[in-house]
Amino acid sequence: MHPRSIKGTLRILAFTSTILLMFASCIPQKEIVYFQNHEDKKGYDNPYDTPKTITEKYILQPNDALLIRVNTANPKLSEFFNAGGSNQNVAATGQSPLYTYPIDDSLYIDFPFVGKIRLDGCTRAMATERIREALIPFVNDAQVTVRLANPSFVALGEVNNRGRIPMGREQVTIFEAVAMAGDVRPFGKKREVRVVRPTPEGSISFFVDLTDKNLVDSDKYYIYPNDIVYIRPMKAKQWGIGESFSFGVFSSMLAMYLTLNAIFGK
Structure with missing residues (x-):
């Protein structure tokens, strides 16, 4: 082949590769914008149901820890039943302190002077009632306060803060969870977020679309303790096109083009 033909072919290949990679690195707006209205799209069918309830959906698991306080009309009795759990250095309040009681593998807590419950x-509400009933043989006017001591979820994949993240309460919205995880990275798939949820019958998993406004107030809008939120990477990330594309891949392509131009440009 004539040198000029080789030179022209290589220039075209280098230029075409650069253009293709630049287009591959562009993310369509529909993939990144939250709260979009998908109802006008052809073939759209709302995948979300209206929730029957929001709170009190979380079923207590082994290794959870409960903060418990018992109040009665008799201060001496209150002090007696608030003698402390396995960790007596948690959550002082304006009344008596709340002590930590871990749930063991058999789903029991060991409550002072009462025994295993x-x-x-x-x-949490059902646990409160069971503890109150267990106290009836000792005191019939007990007011029991129960809270989760360690509610948290796990964030994995294309988020800025991966790992176990404290929730502060028993349920947060999926968007609050994403914000706590530092938001989705540029090449994370907002339209296909997997949530893995432990249940007494075994773990279940489902997908949510963060770009779909119908997710709000749906049955999948909330994240509960011990859930795992996984953001998958887009294919562009799997091809090696990431946030450093403009500086890494483009500079490499430019260097290759200049080298080929220097070799065959004469």
Whole structure:
């Protein structure tokens, strides 16, 4: 082949490769904007149901820890039943302190002077009632306060803050969870976010679309303790096109083009 033909072919290849990579690195707006109205799109069918309830959906799990306080009309009795759990350095309040009681593998807590209390299948409200009932033989006017001591979820994949993240309460919205995780990175798939949720019958998983406004107030809008939120990478990330594309890949292509031009440009 004539040198000029080789030179022209290589220039075209280098230029075409650069253009293709630049287009591949561009992310369509529909992939990154939150709260879009997808209802006008052809073939759209709202995948979300209206929630029957929002709170008290979380079922207590082994290794959870409960903060418990018992109040009665008799201050001496209150002090007696608030003698402390396994960790007595948590959550002082304006009244008596709340002590930590871990849930063991058999879903029991060991409550002072009462003994083992089984909390299988319990929400926080149900656990409160079971503890109050266990106290009836000792005191019939007990007011029991129960809170989760360690609510948290796990964020994985294309987020800025990966790992176990404290929630502060028993449920947060999926958008609050994403914000706590430092938001989705540029090449994270907002339209296909997997949520893995432990249940007494085993883990379940489902997908949510952060770009779909119908997700708000749906049955999948909330994240609960011990959920795993996984943001998958786009294919462009798998091809090696990432946030450093404009500086890494483009500079490499430019260097290759200049080298070929220097070799065959004469």
